[in-house]
Amino acid sequence: EVQLVQSGAEVKKPGESLKISCQGSGYSFTSYWIGWVRQMPGKGLEWMGIIYPGDSDTRYSPSFQGQVTISADKSISTAYLQWSSLKALDTAMYYCARILVEMTTIVVDYWGQGTLVTVSS
Amino acid sequence: QTVVTQEPSLTVSPGGTVTLTCASSTGAVTSGYYPNWFQQKPGQAPRALIYSTNNKHSWTPARFSGSLLGGKAALTLSGVQPEDEAEYYCLLYYGGAVVFGGGTKMTVL
Numbered sequence: 001e002v003q004l005v006q007s008g009a010e011v012k013k014p015g016e017s018l019k020i021s022c023q024g025s026g027y028s029f030t031s032y033w034i035g036w037v038r039q040m041p042g043k044g045l046e047w048m049g050i051i052y053p054g055d056s057d058t059r060y061s062p063s064f065q066g067q068v069t070i071s072a073d074k075s076i077s078t079a080y081l082q083w084s085s086l087k088a089l090d091t092a093m094y095y096c097a098r099i100l101v102e103m104t105t106i107v108v109d110y111w112g113q114g115t116l117v118t119v120s121s
Numbered sequence: 122q123t124v125v126t127q128e129p130s131l132t133v134s135p136g137g138t139v140t141l142t143c144a145s146s147t148g149a150v151t152s153g154y155y156p157n158w159f160q161q162k163p164g165q166a167p168r169a170l171i172y173s174t175n176n177k178h179s180w181t182p183a184r185f186s187g188s189l190l191g192g193k194a195a196l197t198l199s200g201v202q203p204e205d206e207a208e209y210y211c212l213l214y215y216g217g218a219v220v221f222g223g224g225t226k227m228t229v230l
Contacts, residue, residue: 035219037167045159045167045210045221059217062122095166106155106214107172114166 002026004034004096004112011118012086019082020115022096029077030054033099035108036070036081040092050099051079086119093117123147125213127222132230133201141225142193143211149192150213156194157212158187160205161224167210171196203229 007021022034036048049060053072060070072079079096093114100107124146133139143156150156158171169178171187174194184202188195194211206229211222 037221044208044224045161047212047219047221050219061218097167105173105176106157107169107176108157108159108212109169109172109178111166111168 002098002110004098004110006094006096006112006115009116009118011120013121014087014119015085016119017082017084018086018117019080020094020117021078021080022112023076023078024098025077027098030074033101034072034079035097035099036068036079037095037097038064038092039095039114040089045095048081048094053077053079086117088119088121090117091119123215123218123220125211125220125222127209127211127225129223130226130228132228133198135201135203135229137201138197138199139201139227140190141196141198141209141211141227142190143195143213143222144193145213147215150189150194152189154194154213154215156187156189158185158194158196159210159212160207161210162207170209198227201229205229 003025005023033050035050038046048064049070051058051070053074069082095114096112098110126144155173159167161167175187184200186197209225
């Protein structure tokens with residue numbers, strides 16, 4: 001059974017750093033991309049970026065380039081999303097999702113349960 | 122900045138049929154944008170419904186179908202059930218960039 005399990009909720013202060021995780025199981029972790037998606041309170045889904053754990057190829061959405069860092073450790077089938085200095089506007093639910101990219105198809109199928117990040121002084 | 126536009130809200134009666142659309146600010150949506158569709162209920166993670174325009178996942182109910190319609194990607198629900206009340210999002214691929222639509226809140230009434 002394919003599963004993406006995300007780390008638990010976090011409460012942080014502005015200026016603090018944070019790294020959240022997404023662990024995949026039930027499939028070949030290095031054969032699929034992992035994407036990160038932000039959902040601010042009461043708002044829609046926003047694409048942040050993706051990483052291919054097989055070779056750590058990483059692509060960022062322009063809105064998030066320089067604001068976050070996406071990484072992966074294929075030895076433990078885990079992808080990460082990190083901030084060096086959080087802001088109150090980073091308060092949101094963050095989801096990871098599995099993505100298959102091939103010549104003739106793009107499939108976003110399995111999603112993690114989400115990690116709620118709250119940034120407040 | 123590419124914008125993907127969906128109907129903000131739609132209301133449908135149980136048993137009815139409804140079509141949600143997904144338009145691109147760059148022009149007509151084609152199969153090369155690989156439209157994906159997702160359903161999200163309050164307090165839940167999104168759930169994938171359709172990929173690459175019209176392909177269903179193994180868990181997607183038969184009443185959901187995807188297509189291209191009038192230069193847009195479309196999601197059609199035939200025989201709507203009360204449990205289909207949710208927010209629906211489309212996703213389009215722009216040769217390396219990915220953009221979500223703003224979502225359609227579908228009410229079953």
